[in-house]
Amino acid sequence: MPRSLSRSLSRATSAVLLTLAVLHVPPAHADDPAPVTVTVNARAALATVPETGIGTNHAIWDANLGTDATADLLKDAGMKLLRYPGGSYSDIYHWADHTAPGGYVAPDTDFDTFMRGVRRTGAQPMVTANYGTGTAEEAAAWVRHANVTKGYGVKYWEIGNENYGNGHYGTAWEADDHADKSPAEYARHVVAYSDAMKAVDPTIKIGAVLTTPAEWPDALVAEGDAGTWNEVVLSTAGKKIDFVILHWYPGALDKTARIPDMLDLVRRQIAEHVGAGSERVGIAMTEFNTGSSSNGTNTQPGALAAADAYATLLAGGVFTVDWWNVRNGIGKVTQVEGHTDYGDFGLLSSGTCTADGSVCEPALNTPFAPYYALQMVSRFARPGDRFIRAATDQAKVAAHAVRRSDGGLAVLLINTSSDTSYPVAIDYSGFSPASGAPTVLTHTNGATSITTSATGSATSRTLPPLSLTTVILRPASAQADLPGAPGQPAASDVTDRTAAITWPAASAGARPIVKYEVYRQNGAVSEQIGETAGTSLTAANLKPGTRYTVNVIARDSGGGASAPSAPLTFTTGTPASSSCSVRLTKQTDWASGYVGSIDVTNHGAPINGWTLTFGWPRAWQSLGSGWSAVWTQNGREVKVVNEAGNGSLPTGGSVTIGFVGNYSGPNVLPAVFTLNGTVCTTR
Structure with a gap:
């Protein structure tokens, strides 16, 4: 190119750039997303992080259960509770001779070997006693061996595993040799197991199996039963147990918002059916997994969902959340977000291959993405820290926070977007971060470790796509001699x-x-x-x-x-007295919908023409159909108008109407009804 032409082009390019600057032409990154606002409120305390919070399941068919390499990996992940002997195997396993008739038992997976690994990991054990094919005497002998003979100090003992899956509700996967497979029979045995086991060691804690709200067979009432599984078990055995057991495989990655209602409904059931002293009954989530290989059980989307769920459950007061499981083996192989998902529900690779040998997992003990997610949660929320409220204004970004005993604070940020790096602006209430760069832990899609750095500021950060980020902060100044926290309100x-x-x-x-x-x-x-x-x-x-x-x-x-x-x-309730009252009754429930009956009574002046309104508490609820009135739904609000033949309600008069309600999450029933604009008493 001739030199003169080169200079001319250079001058022309400069002129164009100057013109663009004058015209304020946006730069190429103008379409980048606006900053996500993250709010962290140190005055809004939630549950304290328990000693046993982060756990996982061991299974006796895993030949590597007792190896030092396994224990060391679990220790490095921050595991504080290990559950044994593994899911449905619990109801066929006989600890004394280390057999599981009908199942495979790997060598070197006996109870004492398990306990050696527990101690090397620095965790506590959770043992599931055999209800399906065992006896209370067998369980009591296990307690004697563990805590009297060996001095292991095993504190937590479950009675059976998913025993509602014994065929009583039409589907059977759990072994159960009892002729009577009802919740009443299970509850009677829980009482017998508790009495026998606590006679050996009164300090142990006994857990009973419950169904998880909105997960099958929750809400079903089988023929001959006095109520649902949970109602019957808690009414009969509630005084003899110390915690209840939930399992959750949500099958999707966007259901974390359902956890507060899930826990609230369980606590209401405990309070209603256990009665006085029910607050002592804890909640354990002894099996959790995202539960869907199509969404990635061992790749980053599943890992992000795991971190979000663990933090939400622990902030809600669950005393342990236990991943299913350490190793599981290869399943359906897919590609998820640029990486091979082996359909493996484990934390660590078992090194197995598909039946035809065409695809093999990575080498034995290679951590999958959920391993790093739980490791991140363990470094974010340490035992003794207290969860505090955190929220964002972007659905793709989740936030959790804890306040530490040294006055510091940690924030966990989860970006679930596949292709967007979100800048975040963090606002703190009740906490002033120190100046300078905070400590930052990061795990990104496909990464094989958590990176640690001291970068950026306490108030702004950019989150890579499909990433976990923990920001660890020191307070601006130590405030000594402040008042202590008030006691439990x-x-x-x-x-x-x-x-x-x-x-x-x-x-x-x-x-x-x-x-x-x-x-x-x-x-x-x-x-x-x-x-x-x-x-x-x-x-x-x-x-x-x-x-x-x-x-x-x-x-x-x-x-x-x-x-x-x-x-x-x-x-809060509804008015103790009103000119109207309403009674909502569930007639039947099939775990995704129910038939409801509403009795409306007029206690005021005679009414000629009425309109009843109420709102669905949650977005996952809707009206299927209704009768004996004209039913319409707008958003979450339901409006019910009388038919021509039932519009007159004299003083003391009543009308009964019915509907089908649909739900796909915890079914919090409507509680507030208005009749012609007046809030009624709900009975």
Whole structure:
């Protein structure tokens, strides 16, 4: 190219660039996404991270169960609980002779070998006693061997595994030699097992199997039963157990939002059917997996869902979440987000191949993506940390946070987008991060480790696609001699509009405590609902039929604030008296829908023409059909108008109407009904 032409082109290029700058032509990255707002609220406390929070299942058909390499990998992943002898094998396994008739038992997988691995891992054991083909005496002998003879100190003992899968509801996968396969029979044996096992060691904790809300066969009532599996088991055996057992294989990667309702429904069942002292009954999720090979059981999407679910379950007070399982073997092979998914539900590769030998897993003990997800959660949320509220304004990005005992804070950010790097702007309430770069842990799609760096700032970060990021922060300044946190609040005299909240006093720091502030959690925002110089407050102006979670903070004479109390959750009712009342009854339920009957009674002046309205509590609920009235649904609101023949309701008069309600998640029933604009008493 002639030199003169080159100079001319250079001048022309400069002129074009100058013109673009003057015209403010957007740069090539102008279509990048707007920053995602992440809100972290240190005043909105949730559950404390338990010692046994992060766990996994061992299976006696895994020949590598007892190896040092396995124990060391699990220790490095932060495993704090190991469950044995493995799923449905629990109901055919006889510990004394290490046999499982009808199943394969690998060498070197006996109980003592398992316990050696537990100790090397630094975890606690969870043992499942054989209900299906065993006896209470056999289980008691196992407790004697473990805790008296060997001194292992095994604290947690389950009675059976998924025993509702014994054919009682029409589908059978769980061994059960009992002629009576009803929940009542299982509950009677739970009582016998508990008595026999605690006679050997009164310090152990006994768990009973429940169905998981909205997962089959939850809500079904079989012929001859007095109620659902959960109702019957809790009513009969509730006084003899210390925890309940849930299993969850959601089959999709977007169901984490259902966990709070899942746990709330289980706690309501425990409170109703166990009665006084029911708060001592804990919840264990002893089997969890994403449950869908099409979405990636051992690739990054499944890993992200695992991290989100573990954090949500633990923040909700579950005392252990146990992955299914350490090794599982090759299944359906697919390509997921650029990587081979082997359809393996394990954390570690078993090195197996497909039946035709065309595809083999990586070498034995190679960690799959969920291994790194659980390792990330263990480094993010350590035992003794307290979960606090965190939220985002982008559905593709999830956030969790914990406050640490040293005053620091950690934030876990999960980007589930396949192709978008999201910048995030983090806003902190009740916490001031130190200046300088925080410690950052990152795991990205296809990575074979978690990277650690000190980069960026506490308030902004860019999340790669399909990534886990933990930001670990120090406080800007250590505030010594602040008040201690108030004790666990309690609620009483809960009505439709008010609740009496009390709490144990906080310990004073360097200055006297002058008041307590009570905050309601509204998402990740704390809204103050009152303050007092004492240790009780009546919360007013509440909404009927609404679940509230509150924390209490102590404030000293210098303005210093304590850490928040543990959370208190309660649900308001409906008016004690009204000009109308409503009774909603489930006639029958098939675990994805139900027939409901609504009795409406008029206690006021005679009515000629009526309209009943209510709202579905959750987006996964809908109206299927209705009768004895004209039914319509708009969004979540359901409107029911009288037919020509039943519009007249004299004082004391009633009308009964019916409907089919559909649901695909925890079925929180409607609680608030209005008749011609008046909120009714729900009976």
